[in-house]
Amino acid sequence: MSKVRAHISVSADGYVAGPNQSLENPLGEGGESLHDWVVALKAWRERHGMEGGEVNASTPVVEESLVGVSAEIMGRGMFGGGPGPWGDDPWPGWWGEEPPFHRPVFVVTHHEREPLTLADTTFTFVTGGIESALAQAREAAAGRDVLISGGADVINQYLAAGLADELELHVVPIFLGGGARLFDGVGPEVELEQVRAVEAPGVTHVKYRVVK
């Protein structure tokens, strides 16, 4: 059965990006530290064309997060380029000529744009809201899973709408003190069941199933 999965790194105080996000500082002040644990991993570095890296308790968690996912949804903020219309020289994403996704990516945005193909990743820009993006992603995934990769706003919307099946938090031992708050607008009507927790160097992975 095809699942809708979300996973994201979050600070101990519940932020997925720090204060004052900008083009120069897309994860906000202090936000880069959210990903220290994953950038150190061999499993992540290989996927991003980098050498070396650690194998530790986070490795199977990251490997599992990649298996079975055949389409991905992200928000305009995560794709980047600032708010508003795309303009004549539209932002190509943060990831250069060879994005690390290797699957169709659906970008939820208020502004129309033609699809963008870079190497084996095609970005499709969806202006019809989260349900439309999910329908298109499900079709592209052809029975395999759909990943909601962020940011906070898009994950919050899918959770609040009851459309996510699985949520994994990578809880990092830092305080950001402000920024993009995960779970804003998600209320007690969304029921969770704890699936597992994994202690790893510099991070705790907590996986939940959304009770339907």
Place this chain on the structure above:
Amino acid sequence: MSKVRAHISVSADGYVAGPNQSLENPLGEGGESLHDWVVALKAWRERHGMEGGEVNASTPVVEESLVGVSAEIMGRGMFGGGPGPWGDDPWPGWWGEEPPFHRPVFVVTHHEREPLTLADTTFTFVTGGIESALAQAREAAAGRDVLISGGADVINQYLAAGLADELELHVVPIFLGGGARLFDGVGPEVELEQVRAVEAPGVTHVKYRVVK
């Protein structure tokens, strides 16, 4: 070396009590569920004069949290009785004639009041702020540890002031959607180191050391 320890149950979205706290509903809407995991434990039930209960992965965490602590600090909100002066018939606390603390408790409040002794627990009301409460608690603990037991506001104040040494979160798989937010006002200058994470039924325990 005497340590200042804080531990508290928190929802997945970072609240230690739900919305609309009141005398009838001290933990706010949905907040009672924060403690389901601990109320089920034999280790907790014994301490509160109740029979039965489970032994599971949470048991050593709870036992550890009780060992070596000889004084406790809580906020006025946790002691209860509503805000403002104590009045002629002052609130005796939530816990009846035999409070479960069995050690001196220091209540941080804006309103003066004589100490209150119930069985083997004496509540001392401290109007001089968190530093004064800590000095008195340290003296009472005579070299053993001091527990900051809540609520959110008092824990946040001790963390922000750099006065806590250890923090353990009992992360419960529920969304409260509002209420008393842990870590409000605690900024990135407070550095954490993850000590351990423990998966247990219906809760994940994550322990941090505050880096000094």
